[in-house]
Amino acid sequence: GFLFSEPRFLLIEELREPAIYFSILKAIAFGRTRLNEIVQETGISDPHKVNKYLSVLRELRIVKREVPITEDKPHKSRKGIYLLADPFFRFWFRYVLPNMSYLEEGDLNYVWQEKIKPSLNGFTGFIFEDICLQRLKNLNRKNILPFKARSMGRWWNNKEEIDIVAYDNQQSFIFGECKWKNKNVGLNELYDLERKADNFFDAKQKYFALFSKSGFSEELTNLSNQRKDILLFD
Template identity: 45%
Template structure:
C-alpha cells in the first residue's frame, strides 16, 4: 500500500533517532489515522524491534514481546519471569546495539497490568538513557495515552523527548490521495474525511456515486459497519453513543436538541458527550468571540466527515439498505448530499483561510472559527486582537453564483458581531462553488476577497 504525506512527522522521528543520545517518543491518535503505517515507514531500513500488542492475557503479551526482541537480535529465547526481567533483557541488547523499539497499542498492556508505566519508567531511567536507541510507545486510546503516559501523575511524565499527536489528513493533504478534479475531490472528502484508511478504500477510477454504493452502502463492504466496530472497540455499551452521534449528524447540535432527539436526560448526556469528545468523535464549539470555558452557547458536531456521513445516511436507513441500497442512494442520499457537502465545504474554506494567512493572500489572524448569536450565524470569523482587525466570511456550496444579496447580508450581520472597538478594521471574504454574478468584484473595494473554486484550488495547493 502506498504511503502518503506525514513528512513533518517522519522528519521529526528521523532527526531524533539520528541525533546523539537516547529518545523516548509517544505517538497517539484515534483509530485508522495511520499511526502504524507511519511507524513502519519510519522503521524501514533501520534496525528495529516492532511489537504490536494484542488484547490477550498478560503472560502471553510478555512472551511475545520477548520473542520479538530475541528474533531481532538473533538470540536464544531466554526465561523471563516478569516485566522487569523483560525490560532488563531489552536493555542488555540495546547496550550492545542501537535500535528503534516500537510498542504499538501500548494501552492494551496497561489494560492487563496498570504497573506497566512504572516498569517503562525504570527502563528509560536505568537502561535507555545510556544508549543511542529510541523507544516509541504508540496507542489509539487517546485517553489512556494522555493519562498513563503524558499526564503529570504518570510515572513517565517528563521522560519523553518528543510526541506526535497524529491527526487525520487535512483536505489539502488528502488531495494527494483523492484522484478526482477539484470539485469532485471536495465532494469525495465530504464522504471519506481525512482518515487515510477510508481514503485508500475508494477507487478513484470509479465515480463518487459508485464508490458510495459499493464501498459504503454494500453490507459486505468494510465501511458499512466501520463506525459501529470502532465504537464497540472503545465502549462496552455503544448503543446510546450511537444514538447521540446520529442525533448530532442529523442536525441536533445543542445539548437540549440532542437530549430531545435521544430521550437522554441532560445529566447523563453531559457524561456521554464528554466520553465522545475524549474519543475525538465529537467536537464542542462555541462562538469564536466567546470563551470556550465560560460560554454556555455550545454546539456539538461529529468530528469526522465519514462518521457524519454514516450517521446521517447509513445508520438511519440500514433496513432499507439491506433490501435496496440503490434506491436509498438515489432517493435519500443523492438529493440531500449538497447539504451534507456544504458543511464540509465550510471546514475546507476555514482551512483555506489559514492557508491564505500563511501565504500572505489574507491578513494575519490568530483565531479563526464560526460565530453565531440568536438567529445570526457567520460561517468563518477571523480575529486579530493585536491589530483590532476582524475577518467575516461566508461559504456557499450552491448551484447559483453568489450575488449582491449575500454581500449586504454579511455587512448587516457584521454590525451585530460584538468584538473589538468601534474603530476596528473589517475585512470580508466570500467562498462560492459556482462563482459570482458578473460585475460583483468590480463593485467591491479592497476589503473584500472573492474565492471561486479555481482560487480556492490555488490557495490550497502546495
C-alpha cells in the same frame, strides 16, 4: 464492505454501551447539536448523563465541541454545540445507519434517490465551510491575508450566524460566507454579510471573504476590483 460497517465495529469495540452512544451520534448527525436538543432527541432524561457520554466521545475525538469564535471563556460558554469531528462519521450516522435495512437488502437506488440526494447539498455545504476555513488558515500562515489573524472560526448568536470570522488584536476583522450552491454568488450575499458584520461587531477595519462553488456575478466581481475589502474565492 469495510466502510459499510467500520464505524459500528469500531464503536462496539471502544464503548461499553454502544446503543446509547449510537443514539447520541445519530442525533448530532441529524443537526441536534445543542445539549438540550440531544437530550430531547435521544430520550435520555438526565442531561448530566448525556454530558458524561459526550465527554467520552470527545476524548475519543469522535465528537468535538465548538463555541462562537469570539467567546472569552470557551470552556464555560453556554453557547457550545457538538459536532461529529470526522466527515465520514457524519455521513455514516446521517445516511448509512438510519438506512441499514435498505442497504442490506441491496436497495441502493432507493436510499440514494429518497434518503441521500434530497439533503446532500446541505450536508456538503457544511463540509465546504470546513474546507473554506482551512483555506483561510493556510493563507494566514503564509501571511497572504490583509492582516495576521489571531483567531479564526465560526460565529453565531441566537439570531444570526457567520460562517467564518477572523480577527486580530487591533480590531481588524474578516467576515466570511461559504456558498455551496449551483448558482453564482452576487451582491445580495455581500450585502447580507455586511449587514451582519455591522449589527454585531465593533470593528475598525472590515474585510469580506466570499467563497463560492459556482463563481460570482459580474456585478460582484466588478465591485471587488474597485474595493480592497472584498476577497473572492472559488
